Amino acid sequence: MELYNLKHPSQVVSFTEALTLGLGKDRGLFFPSEIPVLEDMDALLALPFVERSQKVLGAWLASEIGQDAVDSLVEKAFNFDVKLVKADDSKYCLELFHGPTLAFKDFGARFMAQCLNELAGDKKINILTATSGDTGAAVADAFFGLDNIQVVVLYPKGKISILQEKMFTTLGGNIHTVSVESDFDACQALVKHAFEDSDVRDGLHLNSANSINISRLLAQTCYYFEAVAQFKRQHNQDPVIAVPSGNFGNLTAGLFAKAMGLPIAGFVAATNSNDTVPRYLEQGDWLPQATVATMSNAMDVAEPSNWPRVEAIVEKMGWSLSDIKGVALSEEDTSDSLKALICQGYLSEPHAAIAAKALELTLSTEEKGIFLGTAHPAKFKDVVDKELDIELALPIELAAVENKDILSVTLAANFNQLKSYLFNVL
Numbered sequence: 001m002e003l004y005n006l007k008h009p010s011q012v013v014s015f016t017e018a019l020t021l022g023l024g025k026d027r028g029l030f031f032p033s034e035i036p037v038l039e040d041m042d043a044l045l046a047l048p049f050v051e052r053s054q055k056v057l058g059a060w061l062a063s064e065i066g067q068d069a070v071d072s073l074v075e076k077a078f079n080f081d082v083k084l085v086k087a088d089d090s091k092y093c094l095e096l097f098h099g100p101t102l103a104f105k106d107f108g109a110r111f112m113a114q115c116l117n118e119l120a121g122d123k124k125i126n127i128l129t130a131t132s133g134d135t136g137a138a139v140a141d142a143f144f145g146l147d148n149i150q151v152v153v154l155y156p157k158g159k160i161s162i163l164q165e166k167m168f169t170t171l172g173g174n175i176h177t178v179s180v181e182s183d184f185d186a187c188q189a190l191v192k193h194a195f196e197d198s199d200v201r202d203g204l205h206l207n208s209a210n211s212i213n214i215s216r217l218l219a220q221t222c223y224y225f226e227a228v229a230q231f232k233r234q235h236n237q238d239p240v241i242a243v244p245s246g247n248f249g250n251l252t253a254g255l256f257a258k259a260m261g262l263p264i265a266g267f268v269a270a271t272n273s274n275d276t277v278p279r280y281l282e283q284g285d286w287l288p289q290a291t292v293a294t295m296s297n298a299m300d301v302a303e304p305s306n307w308p309r310v311e312a313i314v315e316k317m318g319w320s321l322s323d324i325k326g327v328a329l330s331e332e333d334t335s336d337s338l339k340a341l342i343c344q345g346y347l348s349e350p351h352a353a354i355a356a357k358a359l360e361l362t363l364s365t366e367e368k369g370i371f372l373g374t375a376h377p378a379k380f381k382d383v384v385d386k387e388l389d390i391e392l393a394l395p396i397e398l399a400a401v402e403n404k405d406i407l408s409v410t411l412a413a414n415f416n417q418l419k420s421y422l423f424n425v426l
């Protein structure tokens, strides 16, 4: 597989290089030179999830690492269910939260960890990543205990739920966690700064496990195939898919899947009041504003780093950005949507609820759609309990960490402090 740097197209790398580098020169994102198109979609959709995913990822990677390696990576990474659950007659939720850390980030993080473990040889690897909530847990769980890999996770202090925080700050070992006295965009900026700093880059050989890493996005294309496969067993039409979006990795993966030939009627990019993309789609100006804290905190991102990839796919395929519908919802809309869903008998959480509402607002009467369930409701227990006036039971994954001690250190959003911390622990 060949990829190029969107900022410096002359920088061309293999998948293994893109995997280990994370970002290219000048923080440019790697983008595939070719998007493979899959033949015989009906037969592909008829396959079970793991087997189909091996073919989907094989189309990208087999030429470089061999189909056998792809098969074993997929089998190890995707060891949990994907369920399509009916919310009402026109809307289904694709539940992506049945993995070990109860969020869709398990797909990307587990596949990336398996890839690094297999493909990076004996090289010692240092991962620096920022999380708006769920990446931290997924990455920490996926990499915990891997011998050659040290992980540092930055997260915005006080801006993620306590259970989210406990899922990754209580592990210790090779997982180092830092709460930063600021918001997610500041954490992301610190990570970017570290990648630009020559002392850090050359001295520590950093990699990032954020959704800027192409391995994560390729892995995520697989559940779009599963969504369409399950949907088409019940309906003789193509679904619209609404994606609750923060950094826009998830939507990027969906667009890759469509570009590979997967029949998807259209996409809805759903955000909370951090609405840089919906405003851009409507008005044509890219004007990020200060990040606002919302109850869908994993989407509290004002400067989504995957957006250049969205534009690159659209351009490469000759599509139009106006085919992507942008919808931004307020806290009140989010709350109303959670309540409407429970009235229909579907218990959700704020991120999926935003996508459900955005879908409803954009579907025509003949259309049906899928909204992505990106996290288990119990991961946002405080909000869900309060909004719905219920008392959610904790699944074992969360009950197990509830009483453990948080091991993170706190730093100001200051690069020099972070730098000395990194040289200290790595």
Ligand SMILES: *Cc1c(COP(=O)(O)O)cnc(C)c1O
Pocket: 103, 104, 105, 133, 134, 135, 211, 244, 245, 246, 247, 248, 249, 250, 251, 298, 299, 351, 374, 375
């Ligand atoms: C990360 C996350 C999102 C946003 O996904 P992106 O790929 O960053 O757009 C949405 N919902 C939940 C629960 C998340 O953890």
